[in-house]
Amino acid sequence: MIAKDNPGWLAIAGLGPGDEALVTPEVTTALAQATDVIGYIPYVARIAPRDGLTLHPSDNRVELDRAAHALALAASGRRVVVVSSGDPGVFAMAAAVFEVVEANPVHAALDIRVLPGITAMLAAAARAGAPLGHDFCAINLSDNLKPHALIERRVALAAEADFAMAFYNPRSRARPDTLDRVLAVLRDTCADDRPVLFARAVSTPQEQLSVVPLPQARGDMADMRTIVIVGSGTTRVIARPGTPILYTPRSAS
Amino acid sequence: MIAKDNPGWLAIAGLGPGDEALVTPEVTTALAQATDVIGYIPYVARIAPRDGLTLHPSDNRVELDRAAHALALAASGRRVVVVSSGDPGVFAMAAAVFEVVEANPVHAALDIRVLPGITAMLAAAARAGAPLGHDFCAINLSDNLKPHALIERRVALAAEADFAMAFYNPRSRARPDTLDRVLAVLRDTCADDRPVLFARAVSTPQEQLSVVPLPQARGDMADMRTIVIVGSGTTRVIARPGTPILYTPRSAS
Structure with a gap:
């Protein structure tokens, strides 16, 4: 009582x-x-x-x-x-x-x-520009708590819906291949210019950002302190010195 | 220059x-x-x-x-x-x-x-418990900037992926039926016990929360200061005095 x-x-x-x-x-x-x-x-x-x-x-x-x-x-x-x-x-x-x-x-x-x-995805998005500026989803890639097949199915549907995507817990020593499998699902359906942001330890002295096109994204670019954000089909990249600006326009195509 | x-x-x-x-x-x-x-x-x-x-x-x-x-x-x-x-x-x-x-x-x-x-959905979720505690998506229901058919398609795919969903800008005078159309899409695929949170003006003196099962949710329960959160298929409701607790367990079914 x-x-x-x-x-x-x-x-x-x-x-x-x-x-x-x-x-x-x-x-x-x-x-x-x-x-x-x-x-x-x-x-x-x-x-x-x-x-x-x-x-x-x-x-x-x-x-x-x-x-x-x-x-x-x-x-x-x-x-x-x-x-x-x-x-x-x-x-x-x-x-x-x-x-x-x-x-x-x-x-x-x-x-x-x-x-x-x-939350980490919004801190990471802010550092990179506004990649989550239109409809988006957040997916936990940890498969401690759910089957890997469900993760892959959800990512495929999210790509079909053309969400920008934020991946939490993309990689750990116990599950080194999770992110590679997810990236393979995305490469099956998304264009080669789809930008992928790796944002590590955002807002700390260890902060590291990188943006690569989907074909160059690899699982070992992430660790457990990394948030991965994959743009939608409308996400834009603006070159500038250092990390480029990523943003997703407010209007959908 | x-x-x-x-x-x-x-x-x-x-x-x-x-x-x-x-x-x-x-x-x-x-x-x-x-x-x-x-x-x-x-x-x-x-x-x-x-x-x-x-x-x-x-x-x-x-x-x-x-x-x-x-x-x-x-x-x-x-x-x-x-x-x-x-x-x-x-x-x-x-x-x-x-x-x-x-x-x-x-x-x-x-x-x-x-x-x-x-952001509004995380403030609303915090007030209600943890409805966004597992994979979720955020969708802007304003159709000023995108066709309504795209909104409905995205919502249907999000339901198929079994995301919890947060809807921003669910209703305005110029678009009084948007949320009703989205709720109709959800009723086609989701069970009748799916909880829907209407969270208005969270953290202000005008704050109002209500939780209803999907069949009872109506568009006129929202205005432009409301965030609507629809649970996933695993979201739970715990009764307590006042608004119940909504939470989505960390492990997916």
Whole structure:
């Protein structure tokens, strides 16, 4: 049971892609009020320690355990922030928390808020211009949680619909060929001038951007810190010194 | 020609959905440094006047004129911020600016930056839970800029791919039936328990949320301040007092 006058709450907060100038004041305020911060080790490492704040860093791939821990702390009266990079609602911790709430409906009575953040694809798009300026989709290429055939089918339909596409988690050591398989699907249907953006560690000192035409795109151009954005059939490339500008016009052909 | 030592710059900045606590520090800093702020009247109205700052509010549907004006000011040495609501790269001003740059390539030499913001669908999703927690797409239902048949085809393919969907600009007086036509397409292929979120004026005092099953969704539940999010086939609804929680699990069926 959760006491009716329980002062605890849970905020699931997005820290953005890395630069502190991209953290919203709403998130900063929640962190200042928190008694506990919970999250994957590198995200918790971004939070400055202070008196009265307990940091709970945990490893990757324990999302449901972390969510259950956060809910239990909030139910006990603590003020808890679960930190995600980017936006917590996009391939991140918010869905994991609600999975645990659904399995333990008593938690639905808790004060749970999701605090949005700048998600990686929008930070990457901003750096490159406006490749997501018209209809687009976001696809998680991690096949830990879904069959690879579904990823390929979804990408093929997205190409048929002529969406620009943002790929999260394009590559890892355990799944080195996922992105190559997706790029092969795209090469079957898209023209050779389709631009592909590889945006790594956007807004951090390690930021790297490159734009190549689809035939030159290779899976090993990405790692787990990379967002890959594939233009739609209307996406334009404007040359300039350094990385070119990519943008998708507001009107569809 | 743009002088080599031109001190002017252009930032295309996202003000988020309305609440000042959702404006990033990066955007706040750019506004503090600006000599000129340009944008649609209600967005410019959010900027506090101060000495040394000229505000240039303009009407809707003059995006290319506004973009050209902003680029000309930056080329003349001014520090210019074009303000959009939400994220400037999502159905907003960034693409309009780059359209003008492409037509006038001399502008590609300017210092042009896009400053991301919290886009409406992610603010709406956060309020409702995590309906965009797995693969999703964003579609602009405005048919000012594309034929209606393309909208319907894209929605049908998105349903076939089983994306969650966010619809921007779902309705206006000039196009009262767009959303009804899209909902009819979805009813042809999606089960009756598919949840539909209507999120109006999120993060403002006028905020209103409602969740209905697809058969009960009607176009007149939306206006131009509404974002509509349709769950995927795996999206779950958790009852709680007030608006239920919507979330899409991280693993696909």
